[in-house]
Amino acid sequence: MTQGNNPAQRRRFVTALLCAAVLAGAPAVQAEDRFITVASTTSTEQSGLFAHLLPAFEKASGVNVHVVALGTGQALDLARRGDADVVFVHDKTAEEKFVAEGFGVQRFEVMYNDFILIGPKDDPAKTAGKDILEGLRRIASADLSPRPPFISRGDKSGTHAAELRYWKAAGVEIDKAKGQGGGDWYRDTGSGMGPALNTASAMNGYILADRGTWLNFRNRGNLRVLVEGDTRLFNQYGVILVNPVKHPHVKKEDGQKFIDWVLSKDGQAAIGSYKINGEQLFFPNARR
Amino acid sequence: MPELNDGFSTAWHLLGAGDPHLLGIVLLSLRVSLTATLLACLIGMPLGALLAVGRFPGRRALIVLFNGFMGLPPVVVGLLVYLLLSRAGPLGAFGLLFSPAAMVVAQTVLVTPIVAALTRQVIADAWGTMHELLRSLGASRLRGAATLLWDSRFSLSTAGLAGFGRAIAEVGAVMIVGGNIDGVTRVMTTTIALETSKGDLPLALALGFILISVVLAVNAIAYAVRNWAERRWG
Secondary structure (H helix, E strand, O other): OOOOOOHHHHHHHHHHHHHHHHHHHHHHHOOOOOEEEEEEEHHHHHOOHHHHHHHHHHHHHOOEEEEEEEOHHHHHHHHHOOOOOEEEEOOHHHHHHHHHOOOEEEEEEEEEEEEEEEEEOOOOOOOOEOOHHHHHHHHHHOOOOOOOOEEEOOOOOHHHHHHHHHHHHHOOOHHHHOOOOOOOOEEEOOOOHHHHHHHHHHHOOEEEEEHHHHHOOOOOOOEEEEEOOOHHHEEEEEEEEEOOOOOOOOOHHHHHHHHHHHHOHHHHHHHHOOEEOOEEOOEEOOOO | OHHHHHHHHHHHHHHHHOOHHHHHHHHHHHHHHHHHHHHHHHHHHHHHHHHHHOOOOOHHHHHHHHHHHOOOOHHHHHHHHHHHHOOOOOOHHHOOOOOHHHHHHHHHHHHHHHHHHHHHHHHHHHHHHHHHHHHHOOOOHHHHHHHHHHHOHHHHHHHHHHHHHHHHHOOHHHHHHHOOOOOOOOOHHHHHHHHHHOOOHHHHHHHHHHHHHHHHHHHHHHHHHHHHHHHHHO
């Protein structure tokens, strides 16, 4: 056996290893000061709104905000499990259901932005205009070869829910458009807004997006905005405190403080002042 | 691919600027993955040695299990740890979800089978050549396993590095249990995923280059330390 193989040395080595483990772990688990967890959507995070908004709130209140950005459906599910203090999302129907089930205290409307139909610059399906339903019908009935694909989020997000509503209103059965039999032009990607835009950019396809993410999106390739300004494209955001009756650990005071702030004059002004290249992304419309 | 050039120049720019935000992300990545790797070594190495020299029912099945679990999908591990640490889960009361501690737990689960399986192979080979000698010295199997672990410590560093490589490169598990919270649980891989989402491919690529450089640096340091230690104590 080698000379290093004596018990004392071995013990020293193992002790050193243990110390290293503790030292490495210690700062990683240190307690942070006051914070709340907000489950929100990729559109608010990736458009840069939170990076603009939160420093002002944190300065005013001394409460840090941890934002977990997911699709609206996922964000609400996370809150149902009690893993967030506040939800800040955009799917009115799902939000009202969340409150009705007793998981949320009350829903407040905060702001809106709008959806836009994005597509190839040359617009082969001739969708451009102000009517979202007509635009979608033209994509569905385009008699082209190869057919320009439509990229869907397919992830139960607020944008996905809105997209499905528009298809229904337009009278198009998209389930029949998936796969070879239906012409294979409807592509369900099951991904966030950014990744879905990347896919649309790579495939030169059509996609429904929120304006905030689009304005902040860099990899546009050959895409441009084709349909905008239709009042049906209005996209309302709501904020809800997770019900402390269901989940007693919810930080209700600090969570409520955050909600009060985004609905306040200061919060609303901060939302309205967020601009990318001079273009306002979100329009505050709190009712109180 | 003009993105590749943009990525390189952005990476240089970022490194040159010494952005404290980026530094924080790199340090958190290192802290989480090194902690997970250390914990995985403390659990996986004795486990691997026992699997190599032990004789007990179910041993073969365990060996196959650990070899198979080297391919554990990070997303699945992330999901399991999430359900465990979620407020509605069995360990919810600790409130560990969306913290670096949760990320350490997930990566430890991910890396332990790798360390255990590679350790088992190294120790099994050593046991093949050494067990008669150890027997003649009157060492028990347990004692033999400990001795071989110590004797093979330099070869075993590769098992640790393999585990570290897995930990620092994965994105699926830390994204789910960490939540990619800016300044709290955002690490290199989740930042890269986020920038890719935003369509900022040059920045994502630049961060990728930095991550690869960090991994190379860790391996270079480990190699140097190993050589030095081998000369000193080998």
